[in-house]
Amino acid sequence: MxxxxxxxxxxxxxxxxxxxxxTRLPDVHAEPDGSARHTLLGAALEVFTERGYAEAGLTEIAARSGLLVGSLFQHYGGKRGLYLALxxxxxxxxxxxxxxxxxxxxxxxxxxxxxxxxxxxxxxxxxxxxxxxxxxxxxxxxxxxxxxxxxxxxxxxxxxxxxxxxxxxxxxxxxxxxxxxxxxxxxxxxxxxxxxxxxxxxxxxxxxxxxxxxxxxxxxx
Incomplete structure (x- = not known):
């Protein structure tokens, strides 16, 4: 890398x-605004770092970001999309x-x-x-x-x-x-x-x- x-x-x-x-990145419905993106990716980085990708849970990422799990799926399509966005x-x-x-x-x-x-x-x-x-x-x-x-x-x-x-x-x-x-x-x-x-x-x-x-x-x- x-x-x-x-x-x-x-x-x-x-x-x-x-x-x-x-190999293509996943399509997303809409990109969150800058503040929400920063918060969401920051939460994902914390959980991935602490748990590892395989053990990381979307519920925990959403909870730390203060956003709904549905919002996470809307913007990134799930855990893989978050990782690739990072x-x-x-x-x-x-x-x-x-x-x-x-x-x-x-x-x-x-x-x-x-x-x-x-x-x-x-x-x-x-x-x-x-x-x-x-x-x-x-x-x-x-x-x-x-x-x-x-x-x-x-x-x-x-x-x-x-x-x-x-x-x-x-x-x-x-x-x-x-x-x-x-x-x-x-x-x-x-x-x-x-x-x-x-x-x-x-x-x-x-x-x-x-x-x-x-x-x-x-x-x-």
């Missing part, structure tokens, strides 16, 4: 899944963060692919720390049916985006492997950040990982 979002403009791009990302929220925030960082770096004249990639990786990791409860939930194996396939699809899309950002020739196997290794390093570091005890330790990890990425990104291929 890791990767740097490539963008050429100053606005954050909307989600553009690659052709293979065909995933979408995390991904969108990470995309906004990394896209804004890349735009700012380009604005100040940075054009080296490795420098841009590492700046985006830092932004992604800082976002994983800031949203660590949600990030840790989404890497667990206890998710709804079909989520692993959806996550793998987007992982592959992120690898391709990173390859474009690094200007790697994707036709060469060595280039593809190199980018996949880099993306895997970011994902593994994001998981470790979830177990950090304080911000100082988290910053130390982010700095160390960015140093590793600089070294690995500089290799030919």
């Amino acid at each position: 890791s990767g740097i979002v490539e963008t050429t403009g100053t606005q954050t791009p909307r989600r553009q899944p690659d052709r293979e990302a065909t 995933w979408e929220e995390f991904r969108e925030e990470q995309e906004r963060r990394t896209a804004a960082t890349l735009a700012a770096e380009r604005e100040r004249g940075v054009d080296d692919p490795v420098d841009l990639f590492v700046a985006g990786a830092r932004a992604y990791l800082e976002g994983a720390w800031d949203n660590r409860r949600l990030a840790m939930l989404l890497v667990e194996d206890d998710g709804p049916a079909g989520f692993d396939a959806l996550r793998r699809q987007w992982d592959r899309a992120w690898v391709r985006r990173n390859a474009r950002l690094l200007e790697v020739d994707e036709k060469r196997r060595v280039g593809r492997v190199r980018v996949r290794v880099l993306t895997t390093v970011i994902g593994g570091a994001a998981r470790e950040l979830g177990d950090c005890e304080d911000e100082g330790e988290a910053r130390e990890i982010v700095d160390a990982v960015c140093g590793i990425l600089v070294h690995l990104s500089a290799l030919p291929g």
Whole structure:
């Protein structure tokens, strides 16, 4: 679930899944207003974190949010829809963060692919720390049916985006492997950040990982 979002403009791009990302999010009847959405997803995150997805109950989520179970079904179609909405929220925030960082770096004249990639990786990791409860939930194996396939699809899309950002020739196997290794390093570091005890330790990890990425990104291929 890791990767740097490539963008050429100053606005954050909307989600553009690659052709293979065909697994779809559930249709909903209506999106709740911002306050209700925040409350409902916050309650869902609490219950999923405490109970795990399989053991989480809709009644408890509704009770904590102060909304009726029927309202939960109306907006998200059930527990699976809530979980996927949390995933979408995390991904969108990470995309906004990394896209804004890349735009700012380009604005100040940075054009080296490795420098841009590492700046985006830092932004992604800082976002994983800031949203660590949600990030840790989404890497667990206890998710709804079909989520692993959806996550793998987007992982592959992120690898391709990173390859474009690094200007790697994707036709060469060595280039593809190199980018996949880099993306895997970011994902593994994001998981470790979830177990950090304080911000100082988290910053130390982010700095160390960015140093590793600089070294690995500089290799030919």
